[in-house]
Amino acid sequence: MDKKLMTIDLNSQILIEKAEKDGVETMYDRKNGFKSQCGFGLQGTCCRICGMGPCRISPKTPRGLCGADEHTIVGRNFARMVAGGTAAHSDHARDIAHTLALSSRDGNYKIRDEKKLIELAIDWGVETECRDIYDIAHEVAEIGLMEFGKPHGVSIFLKNAPKVRQEIWKTIGIEPRAIDREIATVMHSTHIGCSADIDSLINLSLRTSMADGWQGSMIGTRFSDIMFGTPMPTQTEANLGVLEENKVNIILHGHEPTLSEMIVLAADDPELLALAKEMGAEGINLSGMCCTGNEITMRHGVKIAGDFHQQELALVTGAVEAMIVDVQCIFPALAYVADCYHTKFITTSPKAKITGSTYMQFSEENAYKDAKKIVKEAVLNFKNRKPEKVLIPEFKSPATVGYSIDAILSQLDRVVNFNVDKTGTVKPLIDCLKSGVIRGVAAVVGCNNAKSVTNKNHVTIMKELIKNDILVVSTGCGAQAAAKFGLMDKGAKKLCGKGLATVCELVDIPPVLHMGSCVDISRIVDIVSECAKYLDVDMCDIPAVGIAPEWMSEKAVAIGTYVVASGIDTYLGIAPPVTGSKKAVEILTNGLKKEVGAAFTINENPDELAAIIIDDIEKKRDHFEKII
Ligand code: CUV
Ligand code: SF4
Numbered sequence: 001m002d003k004k005l006m007t008i009d010l011n012s013q014i015l016i017e018k019a020e021k022d023g024v025e026t027m028y029d030r031k032n033g034f035k036s037q038c039g040f041g042l043q044g045t046c047c048r049i050c051g052m053g054p055c056r057i058s059p060k061t062p063r064g065l066c067g068a069d070e071h072t073i074v075g076r077n078f079a080r081m082v083a084g085g086t087a088a089h090s091d092h093a094r095d096i097a098h099t100l101a102l103s104s105r106d107g108n109y110k111i112r113d114e115k116k117l118i119e120l121a122i123d124w125g126v127e128t129e130c131r132d133i134y135d136i137a138h139e140v141a142e143i144g145l146m147e148f149g150k151p152h153g154v155s156i157f158l159k160n161a162p163k164v165r166q167e168i169w170k171t172i173g174i175e176p177r178a179i180d181r182e183i184a185t186v187m188h189s190t191h192i193g194c195s196a197d198i199d200s201l202i203n204l205s206l207r208t209s210m211a212d213g214w215q216g217s218m219i220g221t222r223f224s225d226i227m228f229g230t231p232m233p234t235q236t237e238a239n240l241g242v243l244e245e246n247k248v249n250i251i252l253h254g255h256e257p258t259l260s261e262m263i264v265l266a267a268d269d270p271e272l273l274a275l276a277k278e279m280g281a282e283g284i285n286l287s288g289m290c291c292t293g294n295e296i297t298m299r300h301g302v303k304i305a306g307d308f309h310q311q312e313l314a315l316v317t318g319a320v321e322a323m324i325v326d327v328q329c330i331f332p333a334l335a336y337v338a339d340c341y342h343t344k345f346i347t348t349s350p351k352a353k354i355t356g357s358t359y360m361q362f363s364e365e366n367a368y369k370d371a372k373k374i375v376k377e378a379v380l381n382f383k384n385r386k387p388e389k390v391l392i393p394e395f396k397s398p399a400t401v402g403y404s405i406d407a408i409l410s411q412l413d414r415v416v417n418f419n420v421d422k423t424g425t426v427k428p429l430i431d432c433l434k435s436g437v438i439r440g441v442a443a444v445v446g447c448n449n450a451k452s453v454t455n456k457n458h459v460t461i462m463k464e465l466i467k468n469d470i471l472v473v474s475t476g477c478g479a480q481a482a483a484k485f486g487l488m489d490k491g492a493k494k495l496c497g498k499g500l501a502t503v504c505e506l507v508d509i510p511p512v513l514h515m516g517s518c519v520d521i522s523r524i525v526d527i528v529s530e531c532a533k534y535l536d537v538d539m540c541d542i543p544a545v546g547i548a549p550e551w552m553s554e555k556a557v558a559i560g561t562y563v564v565a566s567g568i569d570t571y572l573g574i575a576p577p578v579t580g581s582k583k584a585v586e587i588l589t590n591g592l593k594k595e596v597g598a599a600f601t602i603n604e605n606p607d608e609l610a611a612i613i614i615d616d617i618e619k620k621r622d623h624f625e626k627i628i
Pocket of ligand 1: 255290291308328329445447448475476477478517518553555556
């Protein structure tokens, strides 16, 4: 396939061409090199769980050597994907919790949102009267850390869900206990000779995913807001056109805000700015990719360089002095691409060491010092840039980002109730849903996937939804697709149906709201839960859906699963590797409806998927209007 047709992003197309001229291999070349992918892997019917395998299921070999059939194998593989995703998100949260435990008045990490900390402390039964805010923070951090390994009880967050939802979780046995325990249980239960029953394997997957959504991710988001501030609307720009010819370009890529927050500070350090001048640069230009990019754009308006599929292409511009990464979604290929230019590819986490990178360990204890050292490395590299190899494509799009729940609700409240000083309730949002000016809310989230044309599913679906008066909220690389294609610009109201356009105009918001990184999907679950509680209904009664049009990571599988377990129907634009088991497909796309009131829908055609979603939201509305 013509590589340029593998993405709809114009900057990417230009850089794919440049990579070709420069003799640099990218994902798009490798995709063409893979003539076809393994059918067993695609369907989830290859088992490598024990040393007798791999066993592959086909009509001639319907069972593995131990006798496991396609349902067992698909179920075990699915559960392990969920466990992998849960481990990644939660380990991110664990680091944030450790950082909160380290926070101090004169240290690197401070408390920025005292109100949020106090609310959480009260919710968790921590004494708040007459106490130093840092003592409170440390006790809250300790409780958060206990969630990973506490020997008794279930997730501390479950009690915040509507009562009916809590009952469902209890009845079907998917209340997550300690986070690490759920992950370990999956690894054990999927070991050879344990669970072979598909219903049980999916039930196990649901419980583990709940440890991601209703535990790890909630800790990650809440603690990040407490330490780094709750995001509020701010202006930014998105796509590789944000790189600047005359400045030291640093791209932050990965996930955890602990590192990126310090780099943001260091990039403003007078000493380093002076050094940049000395090197002949006009300054330091910071931008972000993937979820790290989301974290820092939400809180500081740092520009978005691009998404998951643009990480190699960013280096192909020849204008990036350093790509600084921590964990998750980092192509090992960056080492090769960086080699073809002057770029320093700097890894920082012992959890993600990559051959060919420059390893500069970042530790929370020495945070600012470490960050300065890393930025200095980038600044010093400016002199090695080769002007003849530089091509910064021009496209970039303005975007308004920073829509935490707090931001959305207070903005709505201000307009609807002329309420300027209170935090805001869900009432105005519910009123918009009730009256039908907004038909529903769709969370369009997740990655880019080489199985589809980059960004096409995201953009097609989002445009279709807003045209039909469905408010879109977004996180992850989906949010970056929206920002790049102008859908997070307030001007995008012209693409909306009449109802949504009116709301955007009145409330002064774009029709696609940036809610943060992947762990911030906990914000979306929270707001649906709050709406349900307000109306005294279940979460599955709210006309809200989750959509992952181009998902690819195990984290996304864990997310989709807990979103469904929360009663929110979830739509996938890429088929997960479960199609080899009819039973697994039936449970995931239908059977779960009876248990948790929601299920998955899979369709790889974005136009068809959008039409199904719009139709389903209307059906959900019929029910919604009857019960409220
Ligand atoms: Ni955590 S998980 S590609 S960065 S959204 Fe982007 Fe988001 Fe998927 Fe990774
Ligand atoms: Fe084969 Fe069973 Fe071993 Fe899997 S667990 S590799 S199906 S023998």
